[in-house]
Amino acid sequence: MFKLMHRLMIHRRIILFLCDMVLWNLSYYLSFSIHRNQLSLQGAEPFLTVGLPVLNLSFAVVFLLFHLYDKMWRYADTEDFFYAAIASLSANVVFMTVMMLVGHWNPSAALHSKIIILNALMSTLFVVLFRIIYRLNKILERRNLARKAKKRLMIVGAGEGALSVLSELSKTPGNEYIPVCIVDDDKEKLHRRIAGVRVAGTTYEIEELCEALDIEVILFTISQISITDKKRILDTCANTHVEVKIIPNIYNLMTSGVPITSSIRQVEVEDLLGREPVVFDTEKYGSYLVGQTVLVTGGGGSIGSELCRQIAALKPKHLIILDIYENNAYEIQQELIRKYGNDLSFEVQIASVRDKKKLEHIFRTCSIDVVFHAAAHKHVPLMETNPEEAVKNNVFGTLKLAEVADQFHVKNFVQISTDKAVNPTNVMGATKRICEMLIQMMGKKSKTNFVAVRFGNVLGSNGSVIPLFKEQIRTGGPVTVTHPDIIRYFMTIPEAVSLVLTAGGIAKGGEIFILDMGEPVKIRILAENLIRLSGFKPHEDIKIEYTGLRPGEKLYEELLLNEEGITKTDNKKIYIGRPIEFDNEELLRHLKNLYYAAHKNDKNQVEHIIEAIVPTFRHATNENAEVPLVEDEQE
Secondary structure (H helix, E strand, O other): OHHHHHHHHHHHHHHHHHHHHHHHHHHHHHHHHHHHOOOOOOOOHHHHHHHHHHHHHHHHHHHHHOOOOOOOHHHOOHHHHHHHHHHHHHHHHHHHHHHHHOOOOOOOOHHHHHHHHHHHHHHHHHHHHHHHHHHHHHHHHHHHHHHOOOEEEEEEOOOHHHHHHHHHHHOOOOOOEEEEEEEOOOHHHOOOEEOOEEEEEOHHHHHHHHHHOOOOEEEEOOOOOOHHHHHHHHHHHHOOOOEEEEOOOHHHHHHHOOOHHHHOEEOOHHHHOOOOOOOOOHHHHOOOOOOOEEEEEOOOOHHHHHHHHHHHOOOOOEEEEEEOOHHHHHHHHHHHHHHHHHHOOEEEEEOOOOOHHHHHHHHHHHOOOEEEEOOOOOOHHHHHHOHHHHHHHHHHHHHHHHHHHHHOOOOEEEEEEEHHHOOOOOHHHHHHHHHHHHHHHHHHHOOOEEEEEEEOEEEOOOOOHHHHHHHHHHOOOOEEEOOOOOEEOEEEHHHHHHHHHHHHHHOOOOOEEEEOOOOOEEHHHHHHHHHHHOOOOEOOOEOEEEOOOOOOOOOOOOOOOOOOOEEEOOOOOEEEEOOOOOOHHHHHHHHHHHHHHHHOOOHHHHHHHHHHHOOOOOOOOHHHHOOOOOOOOOO
């Protein structure tokens, strides 16, 4: 393929050279014809026999020295045309000089001076005009192709981003967009044109312009904008029922040389959260991981794998990825190999946190400094029907891992918890609350800093509603929501992990850290926005069906127990919950009974013991979880 493209380029250069040769010979001929007022060249043979070879040689050498055939004239601009004119005039000077040296030209002769001037003017005009016509022809070809494109495009933002997008679109004949208009709130730009596209109005007129101009796609290109304004504009775009796309990190793309149009993507829910993204301050909080041996359990999962990514960037001494599911572990292993190669020392251990002997072997041979415990059964409905497995994995897997960490003098142990541990209505949340209690108990007697980090739903995690909604929209619906009033806290996976790492850096031992998850989001509104941003009308093009709360599911999640208060940290996104006192000996007695009940697979006994350990556990039954279906409820 490369050889074919190379040959085509050579052929194009040869054809362009031959065209130029025809043009400068034509200009030489016309110079004599105009001067003599006749088309015949009879009597001018001495000038032609010597002049034509010198002319062709002079022009060929000069044009090659000016690299005119290395340029892509289909993308030429004013500077390129000026450059061609200079090359032509320079060639004429060389031609005239050589002719004078061989004695065939006398500049003082009227005949010679007139022919020199005519030839210089016409050859320059022909060479430049030929390239202008070629350029215009290519523009018309691209416009004809553009008219056959499927989608009429509105660009939000009349800045450098829009200019770069329009430039790339003009150079890509096969693109699927027709740039129709631009919107921008800068009044000085209104009704002006950028690359031929009119700034038709402000962002407050997006809905009206979409309807008036039959817009099919909106592209958001603004790089420097407040979170509030960005959310306002994207919310407006969502109300148009037009497909909305965005170019993330447009400034970085513009400076990196990567084609901007290659990074156009759908607007995601995280773009609509309306808050500043959380970034891990590695210098302030990351020193406890640099040069250390770090173990991540559940390292192949959504949270665990992101922990591995961010820890790897901090140059640990050694990273251990532990997971029972080999496929996920393999994926993060290959990703880290591709990114770091031999620069990162890490290994993958296929093991269960239930296997204490295997854990002891790993800790003994690896001298682990820091543990992030993300391994857990998290699926609420499945754990409702398998409570004994939630206990075996979440409770006793955590206990065994914590005991081994204490035994081998690990410095820091960070337990990943959940907002479902607060006043739990399901087995999964209750087991995670027990894990928090275990962390507090271990923190009192161990030199290891045991802490738990509690946060809500993360966008895009395994089991998240977002991938489900997208798939349902892709297949034409319906989108299923459990209840019209159900709300959840949301955070992106990288944000949640950044705060987990930060909490580990400020841990003293025994704390339950609570992450600021921002404002809660109604799942129904989230589903409606996803439908709108995909270019459909909710409840019309794509139906929304309410299926009723699932077993153990709450309408809303909490981040604090009633008994807890919060203490601020020096990070405004992280708080510390005041620990709730409990009897350690009583907890251990209950755990012993819970262990036997779980390993006997006695579901009823398991739930009774959990209720005894977690006084705030109020188990939601299938009966009270049922909710009447609501058809096509509007906002």
